[in-house]
Structures are given as C-alpha cells and as structure tokens.
Amino acid sequence: MSLAFSRAEYSARLEGLCARMTDAGHDALLLFAQESMFWLTGYDTFGYCHFQSMVVTRDGRIVLLTRSADQRQAEITSTVSDIRIWEDRDGASPVLQLRDLLFDLDLDSSRLGVEYDTHGMTGRIAMEIAAHLADFAILSDASLLVPVLRAVKSPAEIEMVRKAAELTDAAYEAAWPLIGPGAREGEILAAMQGTVFAGDGDYPGNEFVIGSGREALLCRYQTGRRTLGAQDQLTLEWAGAFRRYHVAAMRTVVVGEPTSRHRALHETARAALQAVEETMVPGRTFGDLFCAHAAAVDARGEGAHRLNACGYSLGTRFSPSWMDWPMAYRDNPAEIVPDMVVFMHMILMDSDTGTAMSLGQTYLTRDGAPECLSKLPLDLPVKAG
Known part of the structure; x- marks a missing residue:
C-alpha cells in the first residue's frame, strides 16, 4: 500500500513541527495520539489501544516504540524507518523501555513535551510516565502542539x-x-x-x-x-x-x-x-x-x-x-x-x-x-x- 501523501509532504509537516518544538522549547516530543502519528508519518493502526509512543526530536529524528503486532503495520504504512519493539510479558513496563530508548537518544535531562490529552494515553500510562520519567527529564504538556498544525489543511x-x-x-x-x-x-x-x-x-x-x-x-x-x-x-x-x-x-x-x-x-x-x-x-x-x-x-x-x-x-x-x-x-x-x-x-x-x-x-x-x-x-x- 502506498503512502497517502508524497514524502515531500511528510517532510514539510516534520519541518513545521520541529519549528514549533523549537519555539515551545522542547528538545523532543512523546507522541501518543494516533492522529498525530498518522499525520506526521502515515502510520495507520488501531494498536494505539495498547501502549505505543513516537519520539520526535527537535532535529527531525523519528523513532516508534510499539508492539510486535504493529511492526509490519508501521513498515508498510509509514515513513518511519526506526521501529523499536517493546516485549509483551507479565509485568512488562513499556514506559521503562521508553526510558531506555530516550537514554539511547541522549535525551536524559532534556525537555520533553508529552501528548497527554489523547485516547492513546491511559491514566495508567500517565502515572508510569510520572513515576519513571519525572527524574529523567523535564516533562511538560504538549497536547496541542500537533493539533494546531493539523487544523490547517495543506x-x-x-x-x-x-x-x-x-x-x-x-x-x-x-x-x-x-x-x-x-x-x-x-x-x-x-x-x-x-x-x-x-x-x-x-x-x-x-x-x-x-x-x-x-x-x-x-x-x-x-x-x-x-x-x-x-x-x-x-x-x-x-x-x-x-x-x-x-x-x-x-x-x-x-x-x-x-x-x-x-x-x-x-x-x-x-x-x-x-x-x-x-x-x-x-x-x-x-x-x-x-x-x-x-x-x-x-x-x-x-x-x-x-x-x-x-x-x-x-x-x-x-x-x-x-x-x-x-x-x-x-x-x-x-x-x-x-x-x-x-x-x-x-x-x-x-x-x-x-x-x-x-x-x-x-x-x-x-x-x-x-x-x-x-x-x-x-x-x-x-x-x-
């Protein structure tokens, strides 16, 4: 299946988002809204009912952390090339795996914008983010950053x-x-x-x-x-x-x-x-x-x-x-x-x-x-x- 839009269109969206991140003082975003991920990369799934997060850095790097069931979904429907899988197992904490990913991206002590106001963010996920990331980075609500961009159509x-x-x-x-x-x-x-x-x-x-x-x-x-x-x-x-x-x-x-x-x-x-x-x-x-x-x-x-x-x-x-x-x-x-x-x-x-x-x-x-x-x-x- 082909992308819904040209790669140039997705690149322009990423450029606009990075500019807004810079203005807002974010080093990176943790996207949890499925519509944000779809708009930015074409990634199309209903797997957002489980944990997944798309990390977007201010210099334009995109990394998706998702389940194994959505790996091929991301490969086929999106522009994302860096796809990481968190493992389903009893007692698994995908937020801890997200923290490890952020560490690999040198984002410890950074300023992270988080999409909290979305159906892809459960209360339990929010609690785990507060427990495991509050001492790792400076967290702030970035729920409206992408919706404001999406509201105006190209x-x-x-x-x-x-x-x-x-x-x-x-x-x-x-x-x-x-x-x-x-x-x-x-x-x-x-x-x-x-x-x-x-x-x-x-x-x-x-x-x-x-x-x-x-x-x-x-x-x-x-x-x-x-x-x-x-x-x-x-x-x-x-x-x-x-x-x-x-x-x-x-x-x-x-x-x-x-x-x-x-x-x-x-x-x-x-x-x-x-x-x-x-x-x-x-x-x-x-x-x-x-x-x-x-x-x-x-x-x-x-x-x-x-x-x-x-x-x-x-x-x-x-x-x-x-x-x-x-x-x-x-x-x-x-x-x-x-x-x-x-x-x-x-x-x-x-x-x-x-x-x-x-x-x-x-x-x-x-x-x-x-x-x-x-x-x-x-x-x-x-x-x-």
Whole structure:
C-alpha cells in the first residue's frame, strides 16, 4: 500500500513541527495520539489501544516504540524507518523501555513535551510516565502542539477532504430512497456505510448516528434497531471518510406530514446555520461561532432546546470520535484561519413535544466566506407516508 501523501509532504509537516518544538522549547516530543502519528508519518493502526509512543526530536529524528503486532503495520504504512519493539510479558513496563530508548537518544535531562490529552494515553500510562520519567527529564504538556498544525489543511489534504465530501453526499443519496414507512434502520445504515466503502472510503472515527421516533432526539449512536412508522422522524449524523479525513453532515427527516414544531425548529436551525456561515471568516473565533448560533436560536425562543456546543474542526481522526480540535463553544478563543475544515451542527431537541430537528454540514474556511463542502439541500427533508 502506498503512502497517502508524497514524502515531500511528510517532510514539510516534520519541518513545521520541529519549528514549533523549537519555539515551545522542547528538545523532543512523546507522541501518543494516533492522529498525530498518522499525520506526521502515515502510520495507520488501531494498536494505539495498547501502549505505543513516537519520539520526535527537535532535529527531525523519528523513532516508534510499539508492539510486535504493529511492526509490519508501521513498515508498510509509514515513513518511519526506526521501529523499536517493546516485549509483551507479565509485568512488562513499556514506559521503562521508553526510558531506555530516550537514554539511547541522549535525551536524559532534556525537555520533553508529552501528548497527554489523547485516547492513546491511559491514566495508567500517565502515572508510569510520572513515576519513571519525572527524574529523567523535564516533562511538560504538549497536547496541542500537533493539533494546531493539523487544523490547517495543506492543498494535498484538501484533495482528500473533497473526496470525503463526495462520499458524504453519496451516502445520504443512497439512504434517501429507503426512507419511508416500514423502512428498517439497519438497512438505511447498511446503505450509507456500504456506499462509503464502495467509494474506497474508511470506517469513520465514530459510529454513524441513527435514531427514529423518540430516539431521533439522541445525538449519539445507541444499539438496537427500529422500523419507521407512517408518521415518524429520523435523525442521521454521518461522515464520509477518505484516508482518515472526515466530512460530516446531519439531517432530521420527517416521515409523513411535518408538525408545526418540525417546521418551526427547522426554520430556526436554518437561521442559526446562516448566522454561523456569516461569522465563519478569518479573524473571528470558534467562540464567535457558538454565540452566532446561540443568538439566532434564542431570538426565536428556542434556547431551551439547543446544546452548549455547535460544531468542531474535522480532519484525520481515529476511534472513538471524529471530533477534532477546536470546538465551537462559548468563549473559545481559538481563531478561525483559512483552510480549516469545520463541521457545524444546529441540533434542536424538544423533549416536551418529542420533536427532533438537526441540520449540519461541513465547511472549508477561506480568506472570505467559507465554502460548503456538501451539495445536499438544506430544505426540510420530508418523505410522504
């Protein structure tokens, strides 16, 4: 399997990371986030559920410490040539083996940045790092060093994002003919995910969200399947994924005749999405995006039915979530800059009447107004009963 990008692209990413390390005063980084490793070298695995760490020195050396099961994974999918294996055995401490590796790299008494805020870092690993490395080097939290770089996409990455967007639209278009009275949620899911796979796409960072009836008010996947009735509602949140790059979308489809609450909440969601689009320009912040959404919803008296966040960045992500840094919530100072990929979801859930309404799509930020990456309509989707 070939690399997702050219070696020149990976070299440019490493150069940018080394520059940020120098600015931050790090002699080396201990990467634990799988998306950081994938972005930097192409290394692709789900083995991050076990211990592994990628050491990156300020002068550009990369060493991967992983399990034997992932050795060939790294050899085939990545640019990494120096791969070390920690041995699975009773009582084994991979952190001690990491310490030996750092000693071999002359990094004792150095300043080490550590990615703590990641699903690849368990509490036990953090405790062992504190126990075995605190007296070896000066440790500091470098969790945001790579995410800040990943948030702004290169031209080559944007090509991948556009392919993911095509899969996003195709998945919905495959599901649409199946939606209606008597439709089974499992068949709808199969059509959507199957379309992504047929287009050479990937599993997404988290499950597609599907819920109908009362469960249409949920914005998380849950087990169990339902058959749609003659008068029903169906919430879908899904993402096309291509080479681990995500483009997400969200819709609530009404089966039968929309209620007045469906129409009112949809009008509110459209207004909020438009307000967000107008705000999504360089120089504004992700906190501004949330405030634009909240103001539009609250002005229509629907504030009790919205969430406390309305979107987030997208990119290369691994399980258990496709959500990336930064998120749109109140007072978030993260700045909007060109070439970010941002999913905005207007989620309105009225538990009093049991009415769901969600509307979301993904944008590419530009020097001016953002570009919507989806061609799907924003009208209230209705399937006759």
